[in-house]
Amino acid sequence: MICLHLFFIIKLNKCVRGRWHSAGTFDVETKTGGPFGTIRHGDELAHEANSGLDIAVGLLEPIKAQFPILTYADFYQLAGVVAVEITGGPEIPFHPGRPDKSEPPPEGRLPQATQGPAHLRDVFYRMGLCDKDIVALSGGHTLGRCHKERSGFEGPWTSNPLIFDNSYFRELLSGEKQGLIQLPTDKALLEDPTFRSFVHKYAADEDVFFEDYANAHLKLSELGCASDTLLEISLYFSFTSSFALSIIHFFVFRWP
Template sequence: YDVVSKTGGPFGTMRFPAELAHGANNGLNIAVRLLEPIKEQFPILTYADFYQLAGVVAVEVTGGPEIPFHPGREDKPEPPVEGRLPDATKGSDHLRDVFGHMGLSDQDIVALSGGHTLGRCHKERSGFEGAWTSNPLIFDNSYFKELLSGEKEDLLQLPSDKALLTDPVFRPLVEKYAADEDAFFADYTEAHLKLSELGFAEA
Protein backbone atom coordinates (compact mmCIF):
# COMPACT_ATOMS: atom_id res chain seq x y z
CA TYR A 1 0.00 0.00 0.00
CA ASP A 2 1.15 3.52 -0.74
CA VAL A 3 -0.37 6.21 1.46
CA VAL A 4 0.25 8.98 -1.09
CA SER A 5 -1.11 7.36 -4.26
CA LYS A 6 -3.66 5.28 -2.30
CA THR A 7 -2.75 2.22 -4.36
CA GLY A 8 -2.09 -1.35 -3.29
CA GLY A 9 -3.34 -2.89 -0.08
CA PRO A 10 -4.78 -6.16 1.21
CA PHE A 11 -7.00 -7.01 -1.73
CA GLY A 12 -6.23 -10.65 -2.48
CA THR A 13 -3.81 -9.99 -5.34
CA MET A 14 -1.02 -12.19 -3.96
CA ARG A 15 -2.61 -15.18 -5.70
CA PHE A 16 -1.85 -13.74 -9.14
CA PRO A 17 1.31 -14.84 -10.98
CA ALA A 18 2.42 -11.21 -11.47
CA GLU A 19 2.57 -10.59 -7.71
CA LEU A 20 3.94 -14.04 -6.90
CA ALA A 21 6.79 -13.22 -9.30
CA HIS A 22 7.91 -10.25 -7.16
CA GLY A 23 11.33 -11.04 -5.71
CA ALA A 24 10.19 -10.34 -2.13
CA ASN A 25 7.40 -12.94 -2.56
CA ASN A 26 9.69 -15.83 -3.47
CA GLY A 27 8.14 -18.97 -1.96
CA LEU A 28 4.78 -17.35 -1.26
CA ASN A 29 3.24 -19.56 -3.95
CA ILE A 30 3.53 -22.50 -1.52
CA ALA A 31 1.34 -20.75 1.07
CA VAL A 32 -1.15 -19.68 -1.60
CA ARG A 33 -1.37 -23.28 -2.85
CA LEU A 34 -1.85 -24.70 0.67
CA LEU A 35 -4.58 -22.18 1.48
CA GLU A 36 -6.58 -22.79 -1.71
CA PRO A 37 -8.44 -25.98 -0.58
CA ILE A 38 -9.52 -24.16 2.60
CA LYS A 39 -10.66 -21.11 0.64
CA GLU A 40 -12.79 -23.35 -1.59
CA GLN A 41 -14.81 -24.34 1.49
CA PHE A 42 -15.73 -20.69 2.13
CA PRO A 43 -16.84 -19.18 -1.19
CA ILE A 44 -18.64 -16.39 0.67
CA LEU A 45 -15.26 -14.93 1.72
CA THR A 46 -13.28 -12.81 -0.71
CA TYR A 47 -9.65 -13.81 -1.17
CA ALA A 48 -8.75 -10.44 0.32
CA ASP A 49 -10.57 -11.21 3.58
CA PHE A 50 -9.51 -14.85 3.57
CA TYR A 51 -5.77 -14.12 3.39
CA GLN A 52 -6.04 -11.53 6.17
CA LEU A 53 -8.07 -13.93 8.32
CA ALA A 54 -5.45 -16.65 7.73
CA GLY A 55 -2.78 -14.33 9.11
CA VAL A 56 -4.85 -13.48 12.17
CA VAL A 57 -5.54 -17.17 12.86
CA ALA A 58 -1.87 -18.12 12.37
CA VAL A 59 -0.78 -15.63 15.03
CA GLU A 60 -3.47 -16.72 17.48
CA VAL A 61 -3.07 -20.51 17.16
CA THR A 62 0.69 -20.23 17.69
CA GLY A 63 0.21 -18.46 21.02
CA GLY A 64 0.11 -14.85 19.91
CA PRO A 65 -2.46 -12.14 20.58
CA GLU A 66 -6.03 -12.12 19.32
CA ILE A 67 -6.12 -9.58 16.49
CA PRO A 68 -9.45 -7.99 15.58
CA PHE A 69 -10.67 -8.90 12.10
CA HIS A 70 -13.07 -6.75 10.10
CA PRO A 71 -14.41 -8.33 6.89
CA GLY A 72 -15.47 -6.46 3.79
CA ARG A 73 -12.34 -6.22 1.60
CA GLU A 74 -12.95 -6.51 -2.12
CA ASP A 75 -10.83 -8.64 -4.41
CA LYS A 76 -8.99 -6.44 -6.89
CA PRO A 77 -7.67 -7.58 -10.28
CA GLU A 78 -4.39 -5.64 -10.39
CA PRO A 79 -1.45 -6.31 -8.06
CA PRO A 80 0.59 -3.37 -6.77
CA VAL A 81 3.89 -2.46 -8.41
CA GLU A 82 6.98 -4.34 -7.27
CA GLY A 83 9.36 -2.77 -4.77
CA ARG A 84 7.03 -1.84 -1.92
CA LEU A 85 8.25 -4.51 0.50
CA PRO A 86 11.32 -4.20 2.72
CA ASP A 87 14.74 -5.44 1.58
CA ALA A 88 16.28 -7.62 4.30
CA THR A 89 19.80 -6.52 3.37
CA LYS A 90 19.18 -2.85 4.22
CA GLY A 91 19.08 -0.71 7.34
CA SER A 92 16.84 1.58 9.36
CA ASP A 93 16.56 4.37 6.78
CA HIS A 94 15.22 1.86 4.26
CA LEU A 95 12.78 0.41 6.81
CA ARG A 96 11.43 3.88 7.59
CA ASP A 97 11.12 4.67 3.89
CA VAL A 98 9.22 1.48 3.02
CA PHE A 99 6.94 1.41 6.05
CA GLY A 100 6.53 5.19 6.02
CA HIS A 101 5.11 4.98 2.49
CA MET A 102 2.52 2.63 3.97
CA GLY A 103 1.68 5.11 6.72
CA LEU A 104 3.26 3.01 9.48
CA SER A 105 5.25 4.33 12.45
CA ASP A 106 8.59 3.45 14.05
CA GLN A 107 6.70 1.50 16.71
CA ASP A 108 4.84 -0.42 14.00
CA ILE A 109 8.14 -1.29 12.28
CA VAL A 110 9.64 -2.82 15.43
CA ALA A 111 6.44 -4.57 16.51
CA LEU A 112 5.90 -6.09 13.04
CA SER A 113 9.55 -7.19 12.96
CA GLY A 114 8.63 -9.30 15.99
CA GLY A 115 6.56 -11.41 13.60
CA HIS A 116 9.89 -13.04 12.75
CA THR A 117 9.31 -15.07 15.90
CA LEU A 118 7.42 -17.37 13.50
CA GLY A 119 8.92 -19.20 10.56
CA ARG A 120 12.30 -19.26 8.89
CA CYS A 121 14.23 -18.19 5.80
CA HIS A 122 15.19 -20.57 3.01
CA LYS A 123 18.40 -19.93 1.11
CA GLU A 124 16.96 -20.87 -2.27
CA ARG A 125 14.19 -18.27 -1.85
CA SER A 126 15.78 -15.32 -0.06
CA GLY A 127 19.49 -15.99 0.03
CA PHE A 128 19.25 -16.39 3.82
CA GLU A 129 18.90 -19.61 5.81
CA GLY A 130 17.50 -20.39 9.24
CA ALA A 131 15.00 -19.44 11.92
CA TRP A 132 15.15 -16.36 14.11
CA THR A 133 14.23 -18.24 17.29
CA SER A 134 14.73 -21.70 18.76
CA ASN A 135 10.99 -22.42 18.46
CA PRO A 136 9.76 -20.90 15.19
CA LEU A 137 6.27 -22.37 15.63
CA ILE A 138 5.48 -20.28 18.73
CA PHE A 139 4.48 -16.62 18.65
CA ASP A 140 6.14 -14.89 21.61
CA ASN A 141 8.72 -12.18 22.32
CA SER A 142 11.75 -14.46 21.86
CA TYR A 143 12.72 -12.67 18.61
CA PHE A 144 13.60 -9.59 20.67
CA LYS A 145 15.38 -11.59 23.37
CA GLU A 146 17.49 -13.36 20.75
CA LEU A 147 18.26 -10.07 19.01
CA LEU A 148 19.61 -8.57 22.24
CA SER A 149 21.59 -11.68 23.18
CA GLY A 150 23.78 -11.44 20.08
CA GLU A 151 24.37 -13.62 17.06
CA LYS A 152 24.27 -17.40 17.43
CA GLU A 153 25.51 -19.90 14.88
CA ASP A 154 22.19 -21.73 14.59
CA LEU A 155 19.87 -18.68 14.53
CA LEU A 156 19.34 -16.03 11.89
CA GLN A 157 19.74 -12.28 12.19
CA LEU A 158 19.13 -10.35 8.98
CA PRO A 159 20.79 -6.98 8.36
CA SER A 160 17.32 -5.43 8.75
CA ASP A 161 17.00 -7.14 12.16
CA LYS A 162 20.38 -5.86 13.33
CA ALA A 163 19.39 -2.36 12.22
CA LEU A 164 16.82 -2.36 15.02
CA LEU A 165 19.67 -2.53 17.55
CA THR A 166 21.74 0.32 16.15
CA ASP A 167 18.91 2.80 15.68
CA PRO A 168 18.34 5.11 18.69
CA VAL A 169 14.54 4.99 18.34
CA PHE A 170 14.16 1.32 17.41
CA ARG A 171 16.46 -0.13 20.10
CA PRO A 172 14.47 1.05 23.16
CA LEU A 173 11.41 -0.63 21.63
CA VAL A 174 13.38 -3.86 21.13
CA GLU A 175 14.43 -3.70 24.79
CA LYS A 176 10.87 -2.95 25.91
CA TYR A 177 9.42 -5.91 23.98
CA ALA A 178 12.16 -8.29 25.16
CA ALA A 179 11.33 -7.40 28.77
CA ASP A 180 7.54 -7.20 28.45
CA GLU A 181 5.71 -9.68 26.23
CA ASP A 182 2.33 -8.10 27.02
CA ALA A 183 3.59 -4.75 25.70
CA PHE A 184 4.83 -6.46 22.54
CA PHE A 185 1.51 -8.27 22.05
CA ALA A 186 -0.44 -5.02 22.50
CA ASP A 187 1.69 -3.07 20.03
CA TYR A 188 1.88 -5.98 17.59
CA THR A 189 -1.92 -6.27 17.61
CA GLU A 190 -2.25 -2.58 16.80
CA ALA A 191 0.36 -2.75 14.02
CA HIS A 192 -0.99 -5.97 12.48
CA LEU A 193 -4.52 -4.58 12.45
CA LYS A 194 -3.31 -1.35 10.86
CA LEU A 195 -1.30 -3.26 8.22
CA SER A 196 -4.25 -5.55 7.43
CA GLU A 197 -6.53 -2.58 6.78
CA LEU A 198 -4.26 -0.30 4.73
CA GLY A 199 -6.37 1.10 1.93
CA PHE A 200 -9.38 -0.84 3.20
CA ALA A 201 -10.28 1.22 6.26
CA GLU A 202 -10.61 4.29 4.01
CA ALA A 203 -12.39 2.47 1.18
Protein backbone atom coordinates in the same frame (compact mmCIF):
# COMPACT_ATOMS: atom_id res chain seq x y z
CA MET B 1 -13.31 -27.21 8.76
CA ILE B 2 -11.81 -23.93 7.53
CA CYS B 3 -9.78 -23.57 10.72
CA LEU B 4 -8.66 -27.21 10.79
CA HIS B 5 -7.15 -26.74 7.34
CA LEU B 6 -5.63 -23.41 8.34
CA PHE B 7 -3.91 -25.06 11.28
CA PHE B 8 -1.96 -27.41 9.06
CA ILE B 9 -0.95 -24.58 6.76
CA ILE B 10 0.12 -22.55 9.77
CA LYS B 11 2.54 -25.36 10.59
CA LEU B 12 4.23 -24.56 7.29
CA ASN B 13 4.99 -21.08 8.68
CA LYS B 14 3.68 -19.23 5.66
CA CYS B 15 0.44 -17.56 6.71
CA VAL B 16 2.00 -14.66 8.60
CA ARG B 17 4.43 -13.96 5.77
CA GLY B 18 1.61 -14.25 3.23
CA ARG B 19 -0.69 -11.76 4.92
CA TRP B 20 2.24 -9.33 5.39
CA HIS B 21 3.32 -9.53 1.75
CA SER B 22 -0.29 -9.17 0.69
CA ALA B 23 -0.76 -5.95 2.69
CA GLY B 24 2.73 -4.47 2.80
CA THR B 25 2.61 -3.08 -0.73
CA PHE B 26 0.25 -0.22 0.20
CA ASP B 27 1.14 3.36 -0.77
CA VAL B 28 -0.71 5.93 1.31
CA GLU B 29 -0.24 8.70 -1.28
CA THR B 30 -1.35 6.86 -4.41
CA LYS B 31 -3.79 4.55 -2.57
CA THR B 32 -2.43 1.59 -4.54
CA GLY B 33 -1.40 -1.86 -3.33
CA GLY B 34 -2.54 -3.19 0.00
CA PRO B 35 -4.46 -6.19 1.39
CA PHE B 36 -6.81 -6.76 -1.52
CA GLY B 37 -6.00 -10.31 -2.58
CA THR B 38 -3.81 -9.47 -5.57
CA ILE B 39 -1.07 -11.76 -4.31
CA ARG B 40 -3.05 -14.69 -5.69
CA HIS B 41 -2.14 -13.57 -9.22
CA GLY B 42 0.93 -14.94 -10.95
CA ASP B 43 2.35 -11.52 -11.75
CA GLU B 44 2.63 -10.61 -8.07
CA LEU B 45 3.73 -14.06 -6.95
CA ALA B 46 6.58 -13.72 -9.44
CA HIS B 47 7.99 -10.75 -7.53
CA GLU B 48 11.37 -11.69 -6.06
CA ALA B 49 10.25 -10.86 -2.51
CA ASN B 50 7.37 -13.36 -2.81
CA SER B 51 9.54 -16.37 -3.60
CA GLY B 52 7.97 -19.48 -2.07
CA LEU B 53 4.58 -17.92 -1.35
CA ASP B 54 3.08 -19.76 -4.30
CA ILE B 55 3.11 -22.82 -2.01
CA ALA B 56 0.92 -21.13 0.62
CA VAL B 57 -1.41 -19.65 -2.00
CA GLY B 58 -1.78 -23.04 -3.65
CA LEU B 59 -2.55 -24.80 -0.38
CA LEU B 60 -5.14 -22.19 0.54
CA GLU B 61 -6.93 -22.31 -2.81
CA PRO B 62 -9.07 -25.46 -2.30
CA ILE B 63 -9.99 -24.24 1.19
CA LYS B 64 -11.00 -20.83 -0.11
CA ALA B 65 -13.24 -22.53 -2.69
CA GLN B 66 -15.34 -23.92 0.16
CA PHE B 67 -16.08 -20.42 1.46
CA PRO B 68 -17.17 -18.23 -1.45
CA ILE B 69 -18.71 -15.72 0.98
CA LEU B 70 -15.16 -14.61 1.89
CA THR B 71 -13.11 -12.57 -0.54
CA TYR B 72 -9.52 -13.65 -1.16
CA ALA B 73 -8.46 -10.41 0.50
CA ASP B 74 -10.32 -11.28 3.70
CA PHE B 75 -9.30 -14.93 3.59
CA TYR B 76 -5.58 -14.23 3.45
CA GLN B 77 -5.79 -11.76 6.32
CA LEU B 78 -7.88 -14.19 8.39
CA ALA B 79 -5.20 -16.84 7.86
CA GLY B 80 -2.59 -14.45 9.28
CA VAL B 81 -4.72 -13.60 12.32
CA VAL B 82 -5.32 -17.26 13.10
CA ALA B 83 -1.64 -18.12 12.59
CA VAL B 84 -0.60 -15.62 15.26
CA GLU B 85 -3.27 -16.63 17.76
CA ILE B 86 -2.95 -20.41 17.51
CA THR B 87 0.82 -20.21 18.04
CA GLY B 88 0.39 -18.33 21.32
CA GLY B 89 0.27 -14.74 20.14
CA PRO B 90 -2.22 -11.99 20.92
CA GLU B 91 -5.86 -11.91 19.87
CA ILE B 92 -6.19 -9.63 16.86
CA PRO B 93 -9.52 -8.12 15.78
CA PHE B 94 -10.66 -9.25 12.34
CA HIS B 95 -13.05 -7.14 10.27
CA PRO B 96 -14.19 -8.64 6.95
CA GLY B 97 -15.15 -6.46 4.04
CA ARG B 98 -12.03 -6.07 1.88
CA PRO B 99 -12.82 -6.21 -1.83
CA ASP B 100 -10.73 -8.30 -4.19
CA LYS B 101 -8.72 -6.30 -6.71
CA SER B 102 -7.07 -7.50 -9.89
CA GLU B 103 -4.21 -5.05 -10.50
CA PRO B 104 -0.99 -6.10 -8.73
CA PRO B 105 1.19 -3.35 -7.23
CA PRO B 106 4.59 -2.50 -8.71
CA GLU B 107 7.47 -4.71 -7.65
CA GLY B 108 9.91 -3.39 -5.07
CA ARG B 109 7.59 -2.13 -2.35
CA LEU B 110 8.46 -4.74 0.28
CA PRO B 111 11.48 -4.47 2.61
CA GLN B 112 14.84 -5.75 1.39
CA ALA B 113 16.54 -7.90 4.02
CA THR B 114 19.99 -6.46 3.30
CA GLN B 115 19.07 -2.86 4.11
CA GLY B 116 19.23 -0.63 7.20
CA PRO B 117 17.07 1.75 9.27
CA ALA B 118 16.53 4.37 6.55
CA HIS B 119 15.17 1.74 4.18
CA LEU B 120 12.79 0.38 6.80
CA ARG B 121 11.41 3.86 7.41
CA ASP B 122 11.02 4.48 3.68
CA VAL B 123 8.96 1.30 3.30
CA PHE B 124 6.79 1.64 6.40
CA TYR B 125 6.26 5.39 6.21
CA ARG B 126 5.09 4.90 2.63
CA MET B 127 2.32 2.74 4.08
CA GLY B 128 1.45 5.32 6.73
CA LEU B 129 2.95 3.32 9.60
CA CYS B 130 5.31 4.54 12.35
CA ASP B 131 8.53 3.54 14.11
CA LYS B 132 6.68 1.57 16.79
CA ASP B 133 4.85 -0.37 14.08
CA ILE B 134 8.15 -1.18 12.36
CA VAL B 135 9.63 -2.77 15.47
CA ALA B 136 6.43 -4.48 16.62
CA LEU B 137 5.78 -6.05 13.22
CA SER B 138 9.41 -7.17 13.02
CA GLY B 139 8.57 -9.28 16.06
CA GLY B 140 6.58 -11.50 13.72
CA HIS B 141 9.93 -13.07 12.87
CA THR B 142 9.47 -15.08 16.05
CA LEU B 143 7.60 -17.47 13.73
CA GLY B 144 9.15 -19.33 10.82
CA ARG B 145 12.56 -19.31 9.17
CA CYS B 146 14.48 -18.13 6.14
CA HIS B 147 15.25 -20.44 3.22
CA LYS B 148 18.48 -19.83 1.33
CA GLU B 149 17.03 -20.71 -2.05
CA ARG B 150 14.37 -18.01 -1.63
CA SER B 151 16.04 -15.20 0.29
CA GLY B 152 19.74 -15.96 0.34
CA PHE B 153 19.57 -16.51 4.11
CA GLU B 154 19.05 -19.75 6.03
CA GLY B 155 17.68 -20.51 9.48
CA PRO B 156 15.11 -19.48 12.11
CA TRP B 157 15.24 -16.33 14.22
CA THR B 158 14.38 -18.12 17.45
CA SER B 159 14.94 -21.52 19.02
CA ASN B 160 11.23 -22.34 18.80
CA PRO B 161 9.90 -20.94 15.50
CA LEU B 162 6.44 -22.45 16.06
CA ILE B 163 5.71 -20.27 19.11
CA PHE B 164 4.69 -16.62 18.94
CA ASP B 165 6.33 -14.79 21.86
CA ASN B 166 8.86 -12.03 22.49
CA SER B 167 11.91 -14.27 22.05
CA TYR B 168 12.81 -12.53 18.77
CA PHE B 169 13.72 -9.40 20.73
CA ARG B 170 15.53 -11.29 23.47
CA GLU B 171 17.59 -13.16 20.88
CA LEU B 172 18.33 -9.91 19.07
CA LEU B 173 19.75 -8.34 22.23
CA SER B 174 21.76 -11.42 23.18
CA GLY B 175 23.78 -11.38 19.95
CA GLU B 176 24.29 -13.85 17.15
CA LYS B 177 24.13 -17.56 17.96
CA GLN B 178 24.94 -20.65 15.96
CA GLY B 179 21.84 -22.00 14.24
CA LEU B 180 19.87 -18.76 14.53
CA ILE B 181 19.73 -15.93 12.02
CA GLN B 182 19.82 -12.16 12.27
CA LEU B 183 19.20 -10.31 9.02
CA PRO B 184 20.65 -6.87 8.33
CA THR B 185 17.12 -5.48 8.76
CA ASP B 186 16.96 -7.17 12.18
CA LYS B 187 20.28 -5.68 13.24
CA ALA B 188 19.05 -2.31 11.99
CA LEU B 189 16.64 -2.29 14.93
CA LEU B 190 19.64 -2.09 17.25
CA GLU B 191 21.52 0.51 15.20
CA ASP B 192 18.81 3.16 15.45
CA PRO B 193 18.21 4.57 18.96
CA THR B 194 14.44 4.90 18.51
CA PHE B 195 14.09 1.37 17.19
CA ARG B 196 16.41 0.04 19.89
CA SER B 197 14.29 1.54 22.67
CA PHE B 198 11.30 -0.48 21.46
CA VAL B 199 13.44 -3.63 21.18
CA HIS B 200 14.43 -3.29 24.85
CA LYS B 201 10.83 -2.60 25.86
CA TYR B 202 9.47 -5.65 24.04
CA ALA B 203 12.26 -7.93 25.24
CA ALA B 204 11.46 -6.97 28.83
CA ASP B 205 7.66 -7.10 28.66
CA GLU B 206 5.84 -9.58 26.43
CA ASP B 207 2.44 -8.11 27.28
CA VAL B 208 3.50 -4.71 25.94
CA PHE B 209 4.83 -6.36 22.78
CA PHE B 210 1.61 -8.31 22.29
CA GLU B 211 -0.50 -5.17 22.65
CA ASP B 212 1.61 -3.15 20.22
CA TYR B 213 1.89 -6.05 17.78
CA ALA B 214 -1.88 -6.61 17.72
CA ASN B 215 -2.46 -2.91 17.03
CA ALA B 216 0.17 -2.82 14.28
CA HIS B 217 -1.09 -6.07 12.73
CA LEU B 218 -4.63 -4.67 12.62
CA LYS B 219 -3.43 -1.42 11.03
CA LEU B 220 -1.43 -3.30 8.41
CA SER B 221 -4.32 -5.63 7.59
CA GLU B 222 -6.70 -2.72 6.96
CA LEU B 223 -4.47 -0.37 4.97
CA GLY B 224 -6.47 1.34 2.26
CA CYS B 225 -9.77 -0.08 3.52
CA ALA B 226 -12.84 2.03 4.17
CA SER B 227 -13.42 1.60 7.90
CA ASP B 228 -17.16 2.15 7.64
CA THR B 229 -17.43 -0.71 5.13
CA LEU B 230 -15.36 -3.04 7.30
CA LEU B 231 -17.36 -2.29 10.44
CA GLU B 232 -20.70 -2.62 8.69
CA ILE B 233 -19.86 -5.94 7.08
CA SER B 234 -18.27 -7.30 10.25
CA LEU B 235 -21.69 -7.21 11.88
CA TYR B 236 -22.87 -9.73 9.27
CA PHE B 237 -19.89 -12.10 9.31
CA SER B 238 -19.20 -14.56 12.12
CA PHE B 239 -15.52 -14.91 11.20
CA THR B 240 -14.10 -13.00 14.17
CA SER B 241 -10.65 -13.97 15.39
CA SER B 242 -11.97 -15.38 18.68
CA PHE B 243 -14.49 -17.58 16.88
CA ALA B 244 -11.86 -18.82 14.45
CA LEU B 245 -9.49 -19.63 17.29
CA SER B 246 -12.11 -21.56 19.26
CA ILE B 247 -12.93 -23.71 16.25
CA ILE B 248 -9.24 -24.46 15.69
CA HIS B 249 -8.83 -25.55 19.30
CA PHE B 250 -11.86 -27.83 18.96
CA PHE B 251 -10.54 -29.61 15.89
CA VAL B 252 -6.88 -29.74 16.89
CA PHE B 253 -7.25 -30.92 20.47
CA ARG B 254 -10.40 -33.06 20.16
CA TRP B 255 -9.85 -34.54 16.72
CA PRO B 256 -9.87 -38.36 17.04
